[in-house]
Amino acid sequence: MTSPVLALTIGDVAGIGPEITAKALLGHADLRAVCVPVVIGDADAMRSGVRAAGGDPSKVRLIESPRQARNEPGTIELIQVGDSLADVPPGAVHPKAGDGAVRFVQAACALARAGEVDGIVTAPLNKAAMHTAGHRWPGHTELLAHEFGVRDFSLVLSAGELFVFHFTTHVSLRDAIEGVTRERVASVLRLASSFGAASGRPAEPIGVAGLNPHAGEDRLFGDEDADVLAPAIAEVAAEGINAVGPLPADALLPAAVRGKWRLVAVCYHDQGHAPFKAVYGDDGVNITVGLPVVRVSVDHGTAFDIAGTGQAREASLVLALRRAAELAPGWGHVRRSAAHADTAS
Numbered sequence: 001m002t003s004p005v006l007a008l009t010i011g012d013v014a015g016i017g018p019e020i021t022a023k024a025l026l027g028h029a030d031l032r033a034v035c036v037p038v039v040i041g042d043a044d045a046m047r048s049g050v051r052a053a054g055g056d057p058s059k060v061r062l063i064e065s066p067r068q069a070r071n072e073p074g075t076i077e078l079i080q081v082g083d084s085l086a087d088v089p090p091g092a093v094h095p096k097a098g099d100g101a102v103r104f105v106q107a108a109c110a111l112a113r114a115g116e117v118d119g120i121v122t123a124p125l126n127k128a129a130m131h132t133a134g135h136r137w138p139g140h141t142e143l144l145a146h147e148f149g150v151r152d153f154s155l156v157l158s159a160g161e162l163f164v165f166h167f168t169t170h171v172s173l174r175d176a177i178e179g180v181t182r183e184r185v186a187s188v189l190r191l192a193s194s195f196g197a198a199s200g201r202p203a204e205p206i207g208v209a210g211l212n213p214h215a216g217e218d219r220l221f222g223d224e225d226a227d228v229l230a231p232a233i234a235e236v237a238a239e240g241i242n243a244v245g246p247l248p249a250d251a252l253l254p255a256a257v258r259g260k261w262r263l264v265a266v267c268y269h270d271q272g273h274a275p276f277k278a279v280y281g282d283d284g285v286n287i288t289v290g291l292p293v294v295r296v297s298v299d300h301g302t303a304f305d306i307a308g309t310g311q312a313r314e315a316s317l318v319l320a321l322r323r324a325a326e327l328a329p330g331w332g333h334v335r336r337s338a339a340h341a342d343t344a345s
Contacts, residue, residue, distance in 0.1 A: 003035050004118035004328035005066050006321060007108035010041035010049070012130075013085045014097040015302025016312035017041075017123030018049025022076065023314035024321065026055050029073035031318065035325035036071045038063070038117065039078040040108045042100060044086035046078055052310045066116045081107045090308035098129030102143065109147035112293045119294040119324045119331070120144070123317060126302045127170075138170035141288050144295055152187045153290030156195075157272055157299060158323060159280040162256055164272045165192045165206075165265040165289070176268035180211055180224065185232035185265075191289045192263050193241040198330045207252050207261040208233055208245030209271060215246040229267075282315040285323050294331045296324040 008025075011017030018041070025037055039046060047057035060076045063069060069077045081103050088097045102125070111117045122140055130137065137143040145153045157164040165188050168179040189206060196204030208229060210216060216225035229246040236243050245252075249266065253275045256264045266272035276284060277299065284299040298316040306312055 003033070003071075004325050005036040005038060005069070005116070006119045006121050006324050006328075007066070007111050007117040008037045008039050008121045008321070009101070009104040009108050009123060010039060010046060011104070011123035012097045012101045012126040012302045013042055013045035013048075013088050014090050014092055014094050014129065015124060015126060015304055015307050017125075017302065018045045019052045019308070019310070019312045020049075020298070020314040020317045021046065021123055022050040022053040022055055023312070024317045025076050026050070026053065026059060026074060027314070028318055031321055032071050032073050035321055036066070036069050037077075037121075037321060038066045038069050039076055040081060040104045040111075041078060042082070042085040042104075043078055043080050044084045045088070045100075046076060048086075048090075048308070050076070052308050052312075054310060066111060079107070091304045093126060093129045093132060093304075095129065095133040098126060098131070098133035098135065101125035102130055102133065102135045102137075105140065105143055106147060109144065113148070117293070119296070119328045121317070121320050121324050122295065122297040124298055124300060124302045126304070140297060141169060144288055144291060148291050150290050150292075152191065153288055154188045154191050156287040156289050157276045157284055158287050159276070159284040161259075161262050163192075163195065163263050163287070164256075164276055165189075165263070166269065166272050167265065167267050169269050171269075173268060177211065177224070180228060180267050182228050182232040182235070185229060186235050188265055189232070189236045189241055189243050190239075192265055193236070193243075195289055196263055198327075201262075203242050204263050205261065206241070206243045206263045206265055207247055207256060208243055209249035209252050209264065209266045210246035211267045213248070213250075215248045282313055283319065285316060285320045287323070287327070292331075294324050294327045296320040296327070 168176040210225045212222035286297040288295040
């Protein structure tokens with residue numbers, strides 16, 4: 001088998017995206033054995049990132065198509081998108097950087113739709129910069145879903161053998177409660193089940209976190225667990241999906257960290273992100289399930305406070321590239337489930 005070709009977007013050029021890209025591709029030659037990384041972004045910003053990483057800017061090589069990539073260690077092969085962003089200063093919200101970050105993702109999606117890349121890996125963008133530029137997406141995940149025209153998708157945090165699916169993500173807590181619907185819960189559980197099947201575990205149990213404390217405690221602390229989550233779990237169980245719950249989140253997440261659960265579904269952003277980041281830090285990545293191609297991202301932000309200083313750590317991006325290369329060959333199983341979820345909902 002040939003190594004998957006991965007479109008690597010450099011994110012917001014005012015942040016640490018170019019620097020961690022440089023450190024990942026110039027400092028980890030073993031990545032070339034598992035994937036062909038093609039950077040999508042701005043050459044001048046990439047050269048600045050190489051300088052911040054202590055490297056030679058001449059190692060940035062412009063190409064026009066992924067087919068031209070030679071995948072040589074010690075080089076960064078980049079497709080230029082739009083005009084130079086050399087005038088964007090590091091460490092601050094800038095509309096040009098926000099616009100560029102969106103255009104890089106759109107270009108990567110176009111390459112994926114054309115079959116020229118097998119997956120997408122994203123360095124962080126800045127949501128405020130993106131909004132300042134007029135792009136009103138809550139984040140990467142929603143932008144990607146729009147570009148591929150999918151309705152049913154989930155943000156998944158991953159570290160080692162743990163995968164944490166989310167029913168809602170970048171919305172207020174009030175909107176998250178409204179967003180945990182029977183239809184949404186069933187859709188995400190179907191995605192989680194197909195993800196398990198794609199990795200060779202079709203009967204994988206999925207631990208479902210309750211929305212309320214103690215999963216509602218028999219309606220003492222709210223009705224949503226009994227009226228929304230439980231019926232959705234019963235619905236997918238009738239389809240043969242091994243979903244278990246709703247379970248108290250404060251018991252489920254620690255048990256998952258200890259290895260009892262490999263697949264977990266949580267109700268809202270911080271219910272999953274806060275414990276996950278507290279335990280795994282830079283050892284985690286972010287996967288979008290439901291897209292026609294694999295997409296993996298770093299699990300951190302643009303870090304404006306250290307942008308351009310050479311202090312950024314590339315560990316999460318290296319993990320993202322490895323995870324995308326690992327998942328790309330079997331991604332069709334997950335995509336077929338997303339199509340089923342579209343029909344079922």
